[in-house]
Amino acid sequence: MTESVPVQSGTIVKGIGGSYEIHLSGEAVVLAKPRGIFRKDKITPTIGDHVEVEPSGDPDTPYMICRILPRKNLLIRPSVANVDILILTFSPVEPQPDFRLLDKLLILCEKQEIKPVIWLTKTDLDADEVDRIRTIYQGAGFEVFSSALDQPLDYTFIGPLFHGNTVGFAGQSGVGKSTICNILTGNTSMKVGAVSERLHRGKHTTRHVELFSVEDGYLMDTPGFSTLELTEIGLEADDVQYGYPELKKITGKCKFQDCRHIGELGCAIDEAQMDPDRLLRYREFVSILIKNKAYDAKR
């Protein structure tokens, strides 16, 4: 009779070369290598994955990942799995906010069943611009939070976010994601980098995703990024509306039931009172995805 091998479950918190650090349910963090079968099946273990491990017999890497549990979601940028809340971190200056990126992330969150929270940093550098952005996005129906380097964080808002949740950060390089992560985890282990004097942009200080335990949840610091193509994240024209909750106000009010609000006859878009720049971006995204589909169909 063969002895049964004890299987333990845990979460991938860090990748190191081809190995992974796994936070086991009972607090310990252990090193594990994935079974070869994953590579054969083209499955890459990802930070945030819930896994099962068993002893490997190798003292250098004492555990083996034998199973990756089904994922709630999987993002490619940042590359993370099982995110419950994504903090879309943007600053009014240094770097200048990329609103196309923000709106794309809002669509993506909706599609992947992630709760988005918009976090505006660097209020100390341009409070008026932060207020302007807050008004637009709160008006659209999103939760918006702001912070400044010289002011303590408002924990009444942040604390409840973590209860049992995996909270990720997403945004351009230099907006202050690692700065916030350091404050929230109470440590200084995440490297924070100055913004370039010449380009007024971040320098991609954070290179890898890492998960940290906060209360009974996880927080993930992530590398900054500035490009996210609608097609590479698998979106279709009909998905775009989900990033624009303002459109719910005009459900059923347009002349045509399948109106996409891109200039059709009898469209009720004016009643949505959408911010004009957000409407432009909505229409641009829908048009890109319609064209892309037509192009794919011809091939």
Ligand SMILES: Nc1nc2c(ncn2[C@@H]2O[C@H](COP(=O)(O)OP(=O)(O)OP(=O)(O)O)[C@@H](O)[C@H]2O)c(=O)[nH]1
């Ligand atoms: N004035 C001001 N500076 C801030 C604030 N938050 C962060 N910074 C500064 O912005 C710079 C970049 O901060 P990081 O935390 O490294 O930014 P990041 O988003 O992690 O950047 P990447 O890791 O490159 O993606 C640092 O010099 C921080 O001190 C803020 O609220 N106000």
Ligand SMILES: [Mg+2]
């Ligand atoms: Mg960082």
Ligand SMILES: [Zn+2]
């Ligand atoms: Zn319409």
